[in-house]
Amino acid sequence: MTTIENVFSVDQHGYYGDFGGAFIPEMLYPNVKVLQEQYLKIMYDPAFQKALQQLLTDYVGRPTPLFLAERLSEKHGVTIYLKREDLCHTGAHKINNTVGQILLAERLGKKRIIAETGAGQHGVATATVCALKGLECIVYMGEKDIERQAPNVARMQMLGATVIPATSGSKTLKDATNEAIRDWINNPVDTHYIIGSVVGPHPYPDMVARFQSIISQEIKKQLLQKTGSELPTHVIACVGGGSNAAGAFYHFLDDLSVQLIAVEAAGCGINSGMSAATTQLGKPGILHGSKSILMQTDDGQVVEPHSISAGLDYPGIGPLHAHLFKTGRATFMSATDDEALQAAFEISKTEGIIPALETAHAFHVLNNMAFKKDDVVVICLSGRGDKDLSTYMKYLG
Amino acid sequence: MNRIDKLFAEKKQNVLNVYCTAGYPNLESTVEVLAALQANGANIIELGMPYSDPLADGPVIQQSNMVALHNGMSIPLLFEQLKEARATISLPIILMGYMNPILQYGLENFCATAAAVGIDGIILPDLPMYEFETAYKQLFEKHNLKFIFLVTPETSEERVRKIDSLCSGFLYAVSSSSTTGNNKAITNQSAYFKKLQAMNLANPILVGFGIKDKPTFQSACQYTNGAIIGSAYIKALENSTDINASTKEFLNTVLA
Numbered sequence: 219m220t221t222i223e224n225v226f227s228v229d230q231h232g233y234y235g236d237f238g239g240a241f242i243p244e245m246l247y248p249n250v251k252v253l254q255e256q257y258l259k260i261m262y263d264p265a266f267q268k269a270l271q272q273l274l275t276d277y278v279g280r281p282t283p284l285f286l287a288e289r290l291s292e293k294h295g296v297t298i299y300l301k302r303e304d305l306c307h308t309g310a311h312k313i314n315n316t317v318g319q320i321l322l323a324e325r326l327g328k329k330r331i332i333a334e335t336g337a338g339q340h341g342v343a344t345a346t347v348c349a350l351k352g353l354e355c356i357v358y359m360g361e362k363d364i365e366r367q368a369p370n371v372a373r374m375q376m377l378g379a380t381v382i383p384a385t386s387g388s389k390t391l392k393d394a395t396n397e398a399i400r401d402w403i404n405n406p407v408d409t410h411y412i413i414g415s416v417v418g419p420h421p422y423p424d425m426v427a428r429f430q431s432i433i434s435q436e437i438k439k440q441l442l443q444k445t446g447s448e449l450p451t452h453v454i455a456c457v458g459g460g461s462n463a464a465g466a467f468y469h470f471l472d473d474l475s476v477q478l479i480a481v482e483a484a485g486c487g488i489n490s491g492m493s494a495a496t497t498q499l500g501k502p503g504i505l506h507g508s509k510s511i512l513m514q515t516d517d518g519q520v521v522e523p524h525s526i527s528a529g530l531d532y533p534g535i536g537p538l539h540a541h542l543f544k545t546g547r548a549t550f551m552s553a554t555d556d557e558a559l560q561a562a563f564e565i566s567k568t569e570g571i572i573p574a575l576e577t578a579h580a581f582h583v584l585n586n587m588a589f590k591k592d593d594v595v596v597i598c599l600s601g602r603g604d605k606d607l608s609t610y611m612k613y614l615g
Numbered sequence: 616m617n618r619i620d621k622l623f624a625e626k627k628q629n630v631l632n633v634y635c636t637a638g639y640p641n642l643e644s645t646v647e648v649l650a651a652l653q654a655n656g657a658n659i660i661e662l663g664m665p666y667s668d669p670l671a672d673g674p675v676i677q678q679s680n681m682v683a684l685h686n687g688m689s690i691p692l693l694f695e696q697l698k699e700a701r702a703t704i705s706l707p708i709i710l711m712g713y714m715n716p717i718l719q720y721g722l723e724n725f726c727a728t729a730a731a732v733g734i735d736g737i738i739l740p741d742l743p744m745y746e747f748e749t750a751y752k753q754l755f756e757k758h759n760l761k762f763i764f765l766v767t768p769e770t771s772e773e774r775v776r777k778i779d780s781l782c783s784g785f786l787y788a789v790s791s792s793s794t795t796g797n798n799k800a801i802t803n804q805s806a807y808f809k810k811l812q813a814m815n816l817a818n819p820i821l822v823g824f825g826i827k828d829k830p831t832f833q834s835a836c837q838y839t840n841g842a843i844i845g846s847a848y849i850k851a852l853e854n855s856t857d858i859n860a861s862t863k864e865f866l867n868t869v870l871a
Binding site: 231240241242243244245247248387392396399400403404406501502503514517519 | 691740745
């Protein structure tokens with residue numbers, strides 16, 4: 219039977235069960251309405267698909283490898299594959315979405331692109347495709363994140379983007395998103411807003427999830443070749459807003475035998491007051507245009523989260539993830555700052571891959587899981603760690 | 616009769632609605648600000664409920680929200696303050712804010728308490744028409760609270776008419792596509808105001824965003840029923856040591 223509990227796609231009003239929608243001021247309505255009406259039509263137009271596939275292959279470098287991590291597998295007594303999104307051009311999965319949205323922006327006749335960024339990966343991925351297409355690019359980034367992700371700021375500038383510091387609130391991803399939305403309100407005609415995660419008003423969560431779904435599409439194909447079955451037993455991904463997790467889960471959502479594990483940032487510990495573990499600490503609420511789970515005070519003020527990784531330092535999660543959490547379709551776990559750091563050093567030494575701090579959270583939970591010998595685990599290695607070197611250097615023994 | 620309806624029944628031109636943030640500049644100044652606005656020529660008060668993430672607002676109102684939250688303002692506290700205010704304040708009061716704090720307070724409870732303390736209408740810029748119509752409309756109506764919608768120069772005529780049919784109290788015409796407190800010239804927007812006037816809508820029209828002084832107020836009032844001032848008044852209160860004097864001085868520059 220099809221019930222709301224086992225439907226994981228969005229309805230016509232942008233809802234996943236209780237979560238989603240488009241809670242936007244009237245000033246944003248015309249742009250959001252056009253996207254709602256056009257996104258599927260444009261995305262699945264054969265000429266668009268052809269252009270997208272070509273960019274994904276020749277520019278992004280897809281398909282990315284599915285790598286059997288032998289030493290890690292041996293340690294945990296299970297088969298572990300790494301989906302190497304860190305090998306995408308610009309070093310993270312974020313570009314899967316930006317190549318799609320830049321083509322969409324072209325179709326909509328937009329000349330000016332805005333984006334928000336936390337760790338800077340989405341900002342770099344946006345600046346990259348804007349350079350490729352010769353479009354003006356403005357990236358909003360929290361002042362605090364500009365400090366801790368300096369290499370990515372330099373990359374965006376070298377790519378020709380203007381990086382504007384968000385100085386309100388906690389000066390991180392949430393505030394950068396507020397500023398980007400305000401920019402869009404002020405520039406409704408010529409501007410397209412490339413949201414980097416599965417957040418925002420409908421249709422963004424679904425649109426970004428679809429652009430990122432190439433990750434699980436490839437995993438299925440690659441697993442079939444390697445193991446004879448396209449289904450793993452577990453898929454593990456970190457969740458800030460949740461775009462790499464949405465992409466890694468997407469084509470497995472209806473295969474209930476596949477356990478989906480989302481890993482949030484616990485910061486200094488879930489109950490430390492310095493955390494970003496939204497499902498553990500949050501309640502239903504509305505932020506950035508959609509209803510989801512949100513970290514907030516009893517008065518409904520959004521709280522400032524904390525994570526060592528700028529990309530997970532966000533007080534909400536995408537509405538799809540809120541629905542997966544509520545229905546139990548995905549299991550939500552967490553890793554603290556220290557646990558993520560430990561995992562990053564371990565993966566660097568055992569697999570020769572320096573992961574992004576965000577991704578390192580996903581690796582940590584291997585330690586907390588009971589696997590069966592025949593299990594096949596896929597971890598979405600969402601990004602590489604070059605941008606985090608200054609943080610890692612502090613902990614080099 | 617709802618105070619907003621009563622006002623527009625008696626006054627059809629140059630209606631001045633002034634926005635202030637509850638708990639700004641000081642936690643205890645809310646009622647003092649309301650009294651100063653009433654004493655110095657405002658016709659409606661739009662009282663902002665501060666929020667951590669006010670998306671539709673520019674830097675000045677954002678800052679006032681931050682200050683008010685830092686001062687300790689909250690919806691329960693605001694309702695406490697308003698209980699006393701109605702003894703002296705007879706102007707229509709509209710609460711403006713964002714959805715999330717109200718959801719946490721509980722929408723039904725919010726409407727009941729707002730009505731009980733004498734609130735006349737609500738503005739929630741992040742509650743869109745679809746959500747309002749399907750889930751919330753009856754609740755506001757049940758408590759005799761007007762629900763005021765925004766329209767912008769980009770809103771199609773068809774949509775303006777649909778919004779007008781759901782809207783009550785007055786229609787809030789945003790002067791240009793922007794956040795609050797912008798410097799886009801509203802004097803160029805007379806074609807837009809004229810168009811709205813010609814549509815013969817059911818609701819009176821007040822123009823907001825970018826109204827800051829006499830010329831902008833008059834320009835907005837030429838084809839509509841009045842205008843809303845927000846950021847400019849918040850600025851006037853910023854370093855004020857005498858709220859009534861600052862309010863009088865500011866409103867004189869608009870009305871005199």
